[in-house]
Amino acid sequence: MSSGDPPSGTGHTPNVSFRSYRPGDIPACARLARDAWPAGPIIDSRELELAGMEGYMEYSLGASNWAEIASTSEGVVGFLFGRIDNYSEVSVPKTQSLSEIPALLKSFFERRQTDPRLLAFVWSLALTELKLKLNTPKSDAAIEMLIVDSRHRGGGIGSALMERFLIAAKDAGSSLVTVYTDDLMSDWQFYEKRGFRRVATFHDNITSHYSGSKARGIVFAKNLEGRDPSVSRRIRR
Numbered sequence: 291m292s293s294g295d296p297p298s299g300t301g302h303t304p305n306v307s308f309r310s311y312r313p314g315d316i317p318a319c320a321r322l323a324r325d326a327w328p329a330g331p332i333i334d335s336r337e338l339e340l341a342g343m344e345g346y347m348e349y350s351l352g353a354s355n356w357a358e359i360a361s362t363s364e365g366v367v368g369f370l371f372g373r374i375d376n377y378s379e380v381s382v383p384k385t386q387s388l389s390e391i392p393a394l395l396k397s398f399f400e401r402r403q404t405d406p407r408l409l410a411f412v413w414s415l416a417l418t419e420l421k422l423k424l425n426t427p428k429s430d431a432a433i434e435m436l437i438v439d440s441r442h443r444g445g446g447i448g449s450a451l452m453e454r455f456l457i458a459a460k461d462a463g464s465s466l467v468t469v470y471t472d473d474l475m476s477d478w479q480f481y482e483k484r485g486f487r488r489v490a491t492f493h494d495n496i497t498s499h500y501s502g503s504k505a506r507g508i509v510f511a512k513n514l515e516g517r518d519p520s521v522s523r524r525i526r527r
C-alpha cells in the first residue's frame with residue numbers, strides 16, 4: 291500500500307527498515323496503539339481493549355491508502371496510516387469516516403464483543419468524527435494514525451515515517467496535510483515541532499470517553515506548497 295522505497299535507516303535507531311503494511315500486522319499495530327493509549331476505567335478488560343484497538347486499526351485503514359510499517363529484527367516498532375488523494379498506487383474509497391462506522395461495529399460484532407460499552411465507544415467516535423468533519427479544512431492528504439513503540443521513541447522513527455509520507459504526498463501533488471490528535475493522550479507537540487499549525491480545537495468525546503478524563507481534540511494542518519525545510523528528502527535514497 292505504500293511507496294515500496296528501499297529500506298532506509300533513521301538517524302538514531304539502527305537497523306530500522308520500512309515496508310508496506312500487510313494484513314497480518316494488525317495485532318502488532320493494535321498492541322502498539324493499546325500501549326500508547328491505555329484505556330481508562332470504562333474498558334476494564336485487556337481482551338476488550340485489544341479487540342477494540344484491532345477494530346480501530348481496521349477503521350483507520352479503511353480511510354487510508356498509505357500504510358507503512360517501521361520494523362527491526364524484533365518486529366513492528368512503528369507505523370503510519372494515511373490518506374493521499376491522487377496517490378498513484380491505491381485510491382482510498384471516497385467514503386466519509388462517518389459512513390465507515392457501521393464497518394467498525396461489524397468488526398466488533400464479528401469478534402462477538404457485543405458489550406454495550408463498545409456501543410457507547412462507537413457513539414463517542416461518531417460524535418468526534420462529526421466534529422472533525424465540521425472542523426477540518428479541506429485537505430488532499432491526512433495522517434490517520436502514527437505510533438512508535440514507546441521503547442523506540444526519540445530515535446527518529448516517527449519523523450522518518452512522517453517524512454516518507456509527506457514526500458509521497460508532495461509527489462502526488464498534495465498541498466495541505468491535516469491530522470487529528472488530542473491534548474490528553476497523544477504527543478501533539480510532535481506535529482508543532484514538525485511545522486504543523488493548529489487550526490481547530492473542540493471537546494473530544496472519544497478521547498474523553500476512552501480515557502475517563504476530559505480531553506480536547508486538535509486539528510493540525512501543514513502546507514506542502516513551496517519550500518519547506520522540515521520536509522527533507524534525505525531519507526529517500
Ligand SMILES: CC(C)(COP(=O)(O)OP(=O)(O)OC[C@H]1O[C@@H](n2cnc3c(N)ncnc32)[C@H](O)[C@@H]1OP(=O)(O)O)[C@@H](O)C(=O)NCCC(=O)NCCS
Pocket residue numbers: 326435436437438439442443444445446447448449450470471475476477478479480483
Ligand atoms: C509522536 C510519536 C509518533 C513520535 O515518534 P518518535 O519516533 O519518538 O519521533 P522522533 O524521534 O522522530 O521525534 C520526536 C520529536 O517529537 C518530540 N516530542 C514527542 N513527544 C513529545 C511530547 N509529548 N512533548 C514534547 N515533545 C515531544 C520530541 O521531543 C522530538 O523532538 P526533537 O526531534 O526536536 O528532539 C511518538 O511519540 C508516539 O508514538 N506517541 C504516542 C502516539 C501519538 O501520540 N501519536 C501522534 C499523535 S496521533
